[in-house]
Amino acid sequence: MLTGPNRILPKDEFEEDDTPEEFSSYTGQPQLHNFTDDAVDWVGVFFNSAGTRRFSTSSLGSRADTCITLFAPNATNTDISGPPLASDCDSGPGQSSQLTFTSAANKGYFVRVTQEDGSIGENTNYTLNIDFEFVQPDSFEQDDSPVDFSPYLSQPQQHNFADDTTDWIGIYFGTPGVRQFTTLGLGQNADTCISLFRPNATNSGTSGPAVASDCDSGPGQASRFTFDAPEDSSYFIRVTNQNGLVGEDTEYTFSVNSQ
Ligand SMILES: [Ca+2]
Ligand SMILES: [Ca+2]
Ligand SMILES: [Ca+2]
Ligand SMILES: [Ca+2]
Known part of the structure; x- marks a missing residue:
């Protein structure tokens, strides 16, 4: 050799x-x-x-x-x-x-x-x-764990499940009141679930217990629930694709509105 x-x-x-x-x-x-x-x-x-x-x-x-x-x-x-x-x-x-x-x-x-x-x-x-079928991940990636959350800043956010089926969002409420959490504008391969978590009691950078969640109460496969948030409170939100699909036609809009 x-x-x-x-x-x-x-x-x-x-x-x-x-x-x-x-x-x-x-x-x-x-x-x-x-x-x-x-x-x-x-x-x-x-x-x-x-x-x-x-x-x-x-x-x-x-x-x-x-x-x-x-x-x-x-x-x-x-x-x-x-x-x-x-x-x-x-x-x-x-x-x-x-x-x-x-x-x-x-x-x-x-x-x-x-x-x-x-x-x-x-x-x-x-x-x-x-x-051949590449879909650009949304601008909030990488947001696949509570510590990598993207902040929700009063405007609806355009997400997708192009690269993974989990998106974490953080939100702060200065004033008390009932808020509605929704997904809308779902692509045909999106089937969202939203869960709302309190921060961990000892480490506020990670999520604690879930306090509300919904998969299909909105139109079609969209998600919707209300939650009464006290003043000066922070939460983690997890949005997942229930059908496990990634890639094309997985877009959704996430929105939080005062009631
Ligand atoms: Ca060669
Ligand atoms: Ca060559
Ligand atoms: Ca995403
Ligand atoms: Ca993600």
Whole structure:
């Protein structure tokens, strides 16, 4: 068996793919690549419909440090690449890359993945993922535990269950009174439950016992209940998707109103 500099490392199955003209097609499944023989891999992808897509690398070898660049086709010859549209090197975990792009319908794109420092050899493997049905998480993420709550500041909040089925919200009432807690405007894959918790008696940064909850008292799958809050009181609110679904069409609006 050969060792050292003369050892021949296996190329990935998509080689030779070192120019846009030699691209390999992305057919919907994650692709296992490496930089054993060269530091550039070109991939072509076609989208039938318009939508937001996420391009990312994952499962990097110890010496892999990827950059992804997305290119439009050339305007007059769609078999070759046109101008770059988006690029990322290190937005993913570790040295991995991650970018989102909203594509047109019935359009192909070129994806170039490179090793950032141009090095090749062992342990340069990576997986390329193109998520065709990516949904942007709401702006309150990450809010998946009581300590990561987002504050409710008098305005209704637009959430979704794009990335997980649990959203925690914190609220403060300066004056006493009955409030109505509701979800509304649910997407077809949203089926909310709301629970209201007092703060923990000894550590007010975490939730204590539940004092009210509801799943389906609102219209359709929406949630609604009222609670009489004393003055100068704080609560944690947990909204969950009862059907366990994440991704598309899971949007909902959360609102608290004085009665
Ligand atoms: Ca390769
Ligand atoms: Ca290559
Ligand atoms: Ca959310
Ligand atoms: Ca969440």
